[in-house]
Amino acid sequence: DQQVKQNSPSLSVQEGRISILNCDYTNSMFDYFLWYKKYPAEGPTFLISISSIKDKNEDGRFTVFLNKSAKHLSLHIVPSQPGDSAVYFCAAPANAGGTSYGKLTFGQGTILTVHP
């Protein structure tokens, strides 16, 4: 059961433009979401997170939007840079009821390519 879904396997964007990465979830108990960036042969790097009490969180060029009614979140990168080319994962702590300690449920990832 894929509780966190990233339906776009890849995204190609021109340098300087906006990159929008999407993520959907099915479990309405999820109340916190994270975005990670991953280069090949490296571990995921934490980028930004959002609590369900907010609908937007911003950190520099990265903004995450959360639409709870649609069970949808998106990561906006503005402006996009070639160094942003990586795989992006959205994730949610599966701690509904406090029984899933330390477990993040990940989407399948989206490969972002930013062309110079």
Added chain:
Amino acid sequence: KAGVTQTPRYLIKTRGQQVTLSCSPISGHRSVSWYQQTPGQGLQFLFEYFSETQRNKGNFPGRFSGRQFSNSRSEMNVSTLELGDSALYLCASSRPSRPETQYFGPGTRLLVL
């Protein structure tokens, strides 16, 4: 502050052997989680340790086990290796005040021949 470290970074084993991977969390972090990443299954949760106790376990066979020491360092062991165990094994740690946010190490790439 040093990040999460994992050793070894690369490992080649043959079927039937066993392997032990090590993880040192960020100083002050007490929770350590382990994940397996494969092209077909993505990032899958293995187990989590806190204060030397396993609090949570994913859907992996009993060949996968782990432990945590009093200094929060953790090890995971895979016995009777199978070809399908070839993967990137990632360790992540989190601090008590913000357990939802995990910080990952660089991973151990395991190849089973």
